[in-house]
Amino acid sequence: xxxxxxKMQGLHCFVAGAAYDFRQQTKGDQVKEDVTxxxxxxxxxxxxxxxxxxxxxxxxxxxxxxxxxxxLFGKIYADTDGLVTDKPGIALLVKYxxxxxxxxxxxxxxxxxxxxxxxxxxxxxxxxxxxxQMVNTFGCHKEDIFAYLGPSIDxxxxxxxxxxxxxxxxxxxxxxxxTPRGTKYHMxxxxxxxxxxxxxxxxxxxxEVDRTSTFDEACLHSARAEGKEYGLNGLxxxxxx
Numbered sequence: 001x002x003x004x005x006x007k008m009q010g011l012h013c014f015v016a017g018a019a020y021d022f023r024q025q026t027k028g029d030q031v032k033e034d035v036t037x038x039x040x041x042x043x044x045x046x047x048x049x050x051x052x053x054x055x056x057x058x059x060x061x062x063x064x065x066x067x068x069x070x071x072l073f074g075k076i077y078a079d080t081d082g083l084v085t086d087k088p089g090i091a092l093l094v095k096y097x098x099x100x101x102x103x104x105x106x107x108x109x110x111x112x113x114x115x116x117x118x119x120x121x122x123x124x125x126x127x128x129x130x131x132x133q134m135v136n137t138f139g140c141h142k143e144d145i146f147a148y149l150g151p152s153i154d155x156x157x158x159x160x161x162x163x164x165x166x167x168x169x170x171x172x173x174x175x176x177x178x179t180p181r182g183t184k185y186h187m188x189x190x191x192x193x194x195x196x197x198x199x200x201x202x203x204x205x206x207x208e209v210d211r212t213s214t215f216d217e218a219c220l221h222s223a224r225a226e227g228k229e230y231g232l233n234g235l236x237x238x239x240x241x
Contacts, residue, residue, distance in 0.1 A: 001219075003148040005208035009107045012091075012238040014042045015150050015210075017220040021231035022095040024072065032073045035234075039091070044238055046091035049073060052080030054095065054116050058124035060133055063090050081121050082130050084113040086138055091238040097223035098153035098214050100189045101235035102127050105147075106140040114237050119160065122192050123167045128200045142201040147208070149197075150235055151220055154213035155179060155188040158224070168192075172199060 001015035020034040021027050027034070039046065050063035053076060060082035061068070068075030074091075077083070083092040084104075092114040094101050099118035104127070105111070113130045115121070127147075134140040160178075165185045168174045177192045178185040190209050197207055214222040214233070221231040 001151065001210070001212070003103065003150070003208055003210070005146060006103060006105060006148050006237070009105055009146055010240070011105050011107070011112060012042055012044050012240070013103055013148065014038065014236050015101070016041070016234040016236065018218065018231065020234060021221070022093070022234040023230070023232040026229065029072065035073045035093070038234060038236055042236065044091065046238055047089040048075060049091040049093060050075050050077070050083050050085070051093040051095070052077045052083060052116070054081045055079050056118045056120040057081050058121055058126040058129050060084055060113065060115070060126070060130045063087070063092060065090055081117070082113060082115040082126055084111065084130060084133060086111045088239045089241045091236055094235045095232040096235070097221050097230050097232055098158070100152040100193050101150035102193060103148040103150070103235070103237050104130055104134060104145055106134060106144045107146070108144045109138055109140045110239060111138045111140055112237055112239055114235060117193055119164055119167070119187065119189065122189065122196065123171070125196055127193060127196050131200045131202070143203060145202055146206045147197050147202050149190055149193055149207070149209045151210050151212040151214050151217065152189045153215050153222065153224060154211070155186050157213065157215040158187050158189065159184050160187050
């Protein structure tokens with residue numbers, strides 16, 4: 001699966017779904033083979049590939065091509081759910097099942113970020129933190145940033161407890177993001193993350209939201225649909241050399 005918006009901006013951006021599995025906990029060394037297959041599918045040969053040991057946080061690491069710990073493939077940062085780089089030829093990989101994968105790209109300053117945003121990362125505003133980093137560290141302008149929200153779980157199939165609803169207190173438009181169902185709520189991750197992007201100053205015309213449901217779509221992994229042996233999708237982005 002590809003983002004047409006990012007493709008128009010000249011960015012390599014690919015969602016590797018159920019034909020792959022990036023969950024090292026269950027797949028072990030096979031993950032390296034699936035990374036290679038995905039890169040071949042994208043027809044790219046990165047000089048380095050970065051991923052994070054994701055913890056549902058809001059830390060965004062700088063993929064400079066040198067820093068990071070050696071990993072099964074490429075480099076990895078501990079306790080990191082987002083990656084940003086201004087280096088061409090550096091591929092960024094985020095892994096997810098039902099959470100929201102996010103790409104931020106400034107084609108003028110040549111800066112790209114890839115983020116993993118579950119409900120915890122969303123309430124911690126990881127996308128806004130990444131945008132601030134792009135602006136303050138790399139000199140990006142918000143009006144030049146394009147955003148892609150990849151496939152995630154849909155509202156109908158994402159039931160959460162009242163503690164999640166309460167965690168979003170003060171969140172603009174909270175009651176449009178959550179639908180009450182008895183003592184539970186159904187949440188739209190896409191709507192929540194799109195709202196954060198708009199609030200941060202990203203132009204609506206620069207935002208692409210893929211509302212394909214990970215739960216309903218057989219070509220994507222879903223923790224809620226697959227159970228404890230679920231697999232992980234991968235979102236990979238790279239700027240050309």
